[in-house]
Amino acid sequence: MTYSLEEAKFQVRSMGQNLKKEGLMVGSWGNVSVRVDENTFVISPSGTSFNSLSNEDIVRVNIKDGSHDAGKVPSSEYLIHLITYKSRPDVSCVIHTHQPVATALSTLGVSFNDIKRYIPEGMTRDVTILGNTIPVTSYQFPGTKDMMKAIGKAWKKNPEACALLIKNHGAIICGEEARETFYIVKMLEKMSKWIYSSIVEIDEEDLKFEDAFETKYRDKLKWAKDNKEMLDKYSFVSRSPFLVRYSNLGMDLEAYIDDMAQLCGGVVVNLTGKINQSFLAKQLKDNSACLLKGKGAVCVAESEIEARNLCMVLEKNAMAAYLAKKYGNIPPIPEKYAKEDRKFYLKSYSQRVKDSKK
Numbered sequence: 001m002t003y004s005l006e007e008a009k010f011q012v013r014s015m016g017q018n019l020k021k022e023g024l025m026v027g028s029w030g031n032v033s034v035r036v037d038e039n040t041f042v043i044s045p046s047g048t049s050f051n052s053l054s055n056e057d058i059v060r061v062n063i064k065d066g067s068h069d070a071g072k073v074p075s076s077e078y079l080i081h082l083i084t085y086k087s088r089p090d091v092s093c094v095i096h097t098h099q100p101v102a103t104a105l106s107t108l109g110v111s112f113n114d115i116k117r118y119i120p121e122g123m124t125r126d127v128t129i130l131g132n133t134i135p136v137t138s139y140q141f142p143g144t145k146d147m148m149k150a151i152g153k154a155w156k157k158n159p160e161a162c163a164l165l166i167k168n169h170g171a172i173i174c175g176e177e178a179r180e181t182f183y184i185v186k187m188l189e190k191m192s193k194w195i196y197s198s199i200v201e202i203d204e205e206d207l208k209f210e211d212a213f214e215t216k217y218r219d220k221l222k223w224a225k226d227n228k229e230m231l232d233k234y235s236f237v238s239r240s241p242f243l244v245r246y247s248n249l250g251m252d253l254e255a256y257i258d259d260m261a262q263l264c265g266g267v268v269v270n271l272t273g274k275i276n277q278s279f280l281a282k283q284l285k286d287n288s289a290c291l292l293k294g295k296g297a298v299c300v301a302e303s304e305i306e307a308r309n310l311c312m313v314l315e316k317n318a319m320a321a322y323l324a325k326k327y328g329n330i331p332p333i334p335e336k337y338a339k340e341d342r343k344f345y346l347k348s349y350s351q352r353v354k355d356s357k358k
């Protein structure tokens, strides 16, 4: 299917809005592109909410050399789209997501073959669009040439696949037209839930990914009063199912997905005994979050929306860590990469804050 430039831009906006609506995108972690011709695709811009986009904001990218419209900044993950169009001349739409359950599955680093065997009886029709295999890449640091090479290699090895997992990161979904591609994103999440629940022996219903935030916590906790700078920040306790389940294990939560490494670093400590206020304050300052055994996690951020996003990312990471432990000894993201991830994020975050004040 080919789209005119304006149609392609419209499809990018509408698919992006739908990702949000369906709960398949947290914050701005997700990007969408549509091919216009053999050598061109259009993609969502860097770090903007899909709800406020107009056609003028969508960025044109040249598939041959990666150059793009002057004066516009494409999504920071546009290279993932570029390598996908290069490897898959048969597709016209690409969606890159950090969708919760598929991302959790990616941490296992295994390709899922013959996926039909995971489908519960009587439910075959709608998911057959996924084909037979969901391949996975090797782990590579996000945004690097090595990551793009791993993605290109995985597509070449699986030219029929329409969904690919990027280890410890997310998924790429491609298709011939916009509506179908968006449908595949949804089916990937559905299939991922079936695979997940068969490994962890959990009820599929428990894989709901929804807000479970308690009241604003800052007025209740002594650390907020003792650490005045915290009063300017937003804090929540998340009692979402996997954070509570994981906190109950009494173990620290290691980073299994890049999102968490960026927001919290390699480890979020689990406070198992009586809460030591100054220790908690230090953890929140350094890592923005802390688990409280049996209760879930406290998350702090600069704004309410960021605090909520942080809780969602931690829930997704807890889901991944829980799966990794049940499956076998699947290691988290290597510490040096998690630290790099965090350093890189803090640098780009402070740059964004500076830019927004200009």
Ligand SMILES: [Zn+2]
Residues within 6 Å of the ligand: 077, 096, 097, 098, 169, 170
């Ligand atoms: Zn990504």
